[in-house]
Amino acid sequence: MTKTTRRVWMIIGIVVICLLITNNFTSNPYAKHRAALKVKTFLNENYKKYSFDVADGHFNRQQKLYQFTVTNKNDAAQSYKFKIENGDDYSIVENTINIKKD
Incomplete structure (x- = not known):
């Protein structure tokens, strides 16, 4: 392996490790989007007469919620x-x- 190839693989490894650590603490944006869609779907199915706005989604790492x-x-x-x-x-x-639900 050449010196530049080694550096590239080291950089890729560091980036992957940083992404895994970040994902553990904050989760990933796609999972957060799917959870928000679940809330919106639940609201549309159960409370049809009302109009809601879903905001402030954050990930609780200890409870995985x-x-x-x-x-x-x-x-x-x-x-x-x-x-x-x-x-x-x-x-x-x-x-x-x-x-009261609809």
Whole structure:
């Protein structure tokens, strides 16, 4: 192996290790997007009369959950929390909406 080839492989290895560490702490953007879609789908299926805005998604590393803040578009004072399990099915663990389902 030449010196430049070794350097290239070392740089690639360092970048991969940094990406794996970052993914462990913050998760990846695609998984966060899928979790947000799960929340939006749940809201559209169960609360058809209401209009919600899904925001502030972040990853809780210890619990391996995504936490989203959902606000009612018609009344911004109404704010709810959703927790979504990170994984294949992205199941909803916690839903704080206390209005009657349609």
